[in-house]
Amino acid sequence: MTVLIKEHAKPSIQEILESGKFLVTGEIGPPKGTDIDEMIEHIELLKDKVHAMNITDNQSSVMRYPSLGTAILIKELGGEPNLQVTCRDRNRLAIEADLLFAYTRGIRSVLCLTGDSIPAGDHKEAKAVFDLESVQLLQLICNMEEGRDSGGNELKGGVKFFKGAIVTPEAVPIEPQMLKFEKKIEAGAQWFQTQAVYDMDNFKRFMEKARKISDKVYICCGLVLLTSPGQIKYMNANVPGVFVPENLAREMEDAPKEERLNYGIRIMARQIRQLIDEKLCDGVHIMAIGKESVVPQILEEAGVDITKM
Amino acid sequence: MIITTSKPFEEVLKALEGEDKVFIVGCGLCATTCETGGEEQVAEMKAKLEAEGKTVTGTVVYEEVCHELNTKRKFRENKEAVEAADGFLVMCCGAGTQSVREATEKPVHPACNTVFLGNIQRHGHFVEKCSLCGECVLEDFGAICPVTRCHKGILNGPCGGTDEGKCETSKEKDCGWTLIYNQLEKMGKLDRFRRIYGPKNWQANMKPGRVIFEKKGEGGE
Ligand code: SF4
Numbered sequence: 136m137t138v139l140i141k142e143h144a145k146p147s148i149q150e151i152l153e154s155g156k157f158l159v160t161g162e163i164g165p166p167k168g169t170d171i172d173e174m175i176e177h178i179e180l181l182k183d184k185v186h187a188m189n190i191t192d193n194q195s196s197v198m199r200y201p202s203l204g205t206a207i208l209i210k211e212l213g214g215e216p217n218l219q220v221t222c223r224d225r226n227r228l229a230i231e232a233d234l235l236f237a238y239t240r241g242i243r244s245v246l247c248l249t250g251d252s253i254p255a256g257d258h259k260e261a262k263a264v265f266d267l268e269s270v271q272l273l274q275l276i277c278n279m280e281e282g283r284d285s286g287g288n289e290l291k292g293g294v295k296f297f298k299g300a301i302v303t304p305e306a307v308p309i310e311p312q313m314l315k316f317e318k319k320i321e322a323g324a325q326w327f328q329t330q331a332v333y334d335m336d337n338f339k340r341f342m343e344k345a346r347k348i349s350d351k352v353y354i355c356c357g358l359v360l361l362t363s364p365g366q367i368k369y370m371n372a373n374v375p376g377v378f379v380p381e382n383l384a385r386e387m388e389d390a391p392k393e394e395r396l397n398y399g400i401r402i403m404a405r406q407i408r409q410l411i412d413e414k415l416c417d418g419v420h421i422m423a424i425g426k427e428s429v430v431p432q433i434l435e436e437a438g439v440d441i442t443k444m
Numbered sequence: 445m446i447i448t449t450s451k452p453f454e455e456v457l458k459a460l461e462g463e464d465k466v467f468i469v470g471c472g473l474c475a476t477t478c479e480t481g482g483e484e485q486v487a488e489m490k491a492k493l494e495a496e497g498k499t500v501t502g503t504v505v506y507e508e509v510c511h512e513l514n515t516k517r518k519f520r521e522n523k524e525a526v527e528a529a530d531g532f533l534v535m536c537c538g539a540g541t542q543s544v545r546e547a548t549e550k551p552v553h554p555a556c557n558t559v560f561l562g563n564i565q566r567h568g569h570f571v572e573k574c575s576l577c578g579e580c581v582l583e584d585f586g587a588i589c590p591v592t593r594c595h596k597g598i599l600n601g602p603c604g605g606t607d608e609g610k611c612e613t614s615k616e617k618d619c620g621w622t623l624i625y626n627q628l629e630k631m632g633k634l635d636r637f638r639r640i641y642g643p644k645n646w647q648a649n650m651k652p653g654r655v656i657f658e659k660k661g662e663g664g665e
């Protein structure tokens with residue numbers, strides 16, 4: 136079968152994880168509009184510093200340049216994309232068609248998400264789709280891999296993806312989350328990226344539980360760059376499943392104003408080091424949220440060089 | 445119970461532009477409970493329209509405006525006032541309003557927004573617990589509906605946005621999945637939570653819905 140993109144510039148996420156290396160991923164948030172120059176700059180900056188880049192799919196229900204288009208762009212620029220697919224804006228027909236296209240363009244890794252609610256975003260009157268949800272999306276991809284669409288019809292050429300999912304280690308209560316984590320694995324998830332983690336002790340407890348459920352799936356810890364005490368206050372109050380512990384909040388508060396970003400960089404570098412040194416998990420996912428340009432600095436400070444791993 | 449809210453009076457007035465003689469229909473069931481189309485609200489509407497210079501040729505409040513034959517009969521009973529009207533203002537749900545549509549050739553105007561099939565928790569407190577999906581799955585979820593009470597209609601457990609029992613969309617709303625989890629746990633039925641539910645059949649009730657009784661005795665015997 137002819138797949139349009141045969142040559143991969145980079146090893147896949149699956150290859151990295153299966154070789155036992157610590158996976159380092161970053162994130163690209165596409166712009167609102169067709170001016171993609173800055174995004175291209177970020178991709179160029181990150182493509183050799185991280186193993187792969189997530190591309191958010193209308194993140195927080197805010198309409199943006201598409202994740203699929205950006206994934207292909209990353210491919211064209213010689214990077215490795217991790218395509219995020221949510222179920223909020225597309226029904227099963229649209230998702231399946233997108234996946235067929237993605238496969239023919241060399242996308243090898245898909246992160247399956249349900250998606251944020253519509254009122255969270257900037258198209259507040261839009262119709263929410265949610266024809267499927269994350270667990271069903273994972274199953275759907277498994278079916279497509281076996282050559283069938285979700286209507287049970289045979290595909291002329293199937294797909295093959297490294298199927299990822301997310302889990303929220305800081306959710307309260309945690310028990311239903313863990314059960315859902317288990318279901319995602321059963322539905323076909325091969326690897327996980329976590330929602331933002333700040334509290335490393337809590338993350339350790341989560342990993343103990345997760346490893347008991349499965350020692351086969353790969354788990355990468357999601358970290359968000361802290362930039363100011365205001366951001367921390369906002370996140371603690373408004374972002375579900377996020378809790379920035381006292382000591383980190385204080386560290387940011389004590390930082391001189393012009394040094395805040397550097398403090399944030401240092402905190403994240405320290406956390407990455409801890410993940411690696413204590414062998415807490417299989418990788419890290421860095422969410423710099425608009426500050427992608429400092430990711431190389433974070434990695435340098437953490438002493439992480441993917442070319443030497 | 446069909447939950448309705450009243451449209452702003454200005455919107456109603458605008459819809460009635462050019463129609464000086466109006467007949468008002470209210471409903472003795474849901475719209476009475478919702479205080480959007482009971483005797484009291486119909487009388488109030490009559491007074492307000494008259495203050496705006498309209499003539500109200502008649503009013504009628506009866507049970508089940510959504511019953512089409514009933515509505516036609518009520519219209520016959522009020523023949524004179526009905527015939528004198530330029531148009532009809534219907535103070536109940538969208539189903540009732542379209543019932544009136546079947547009973548007259550004249551303009552018909554809704555006075556309410558129809559919002560959901562609701563439970564009455566106490567006077568004036570209505571919540572949505574069933575969204576009429578056509579293929580009820582309550583059996584598997586401890587009689588708490590994931591299709592409706594989870595904002596995203598997830599069948600396989602909570603999303604990452606759930607927060608201490610509340611939904612990511614509003615601190616005022618319970619996370620349906622926390623309710624389901626607690627219920628199944630109480631019942632010792634968490635195995636149902638573990639089960640993977642495939643995509644739902646969203647065409648179980650193909651719109652517009654239609655249910656017709658089969659005639660008894662048909663097909664032999
Ligand atoms: S599953 Fe929910 S929406 Fe569907 S019929 Fe049952 S209660 Fe109503």
Ligand code: SF4
Nearest residue numbers: 594603611612619620
């Ligand atoms: S928070 Fe709970 S109710 Fe709200 S969308 Fe998520 S799972 Fe559904």
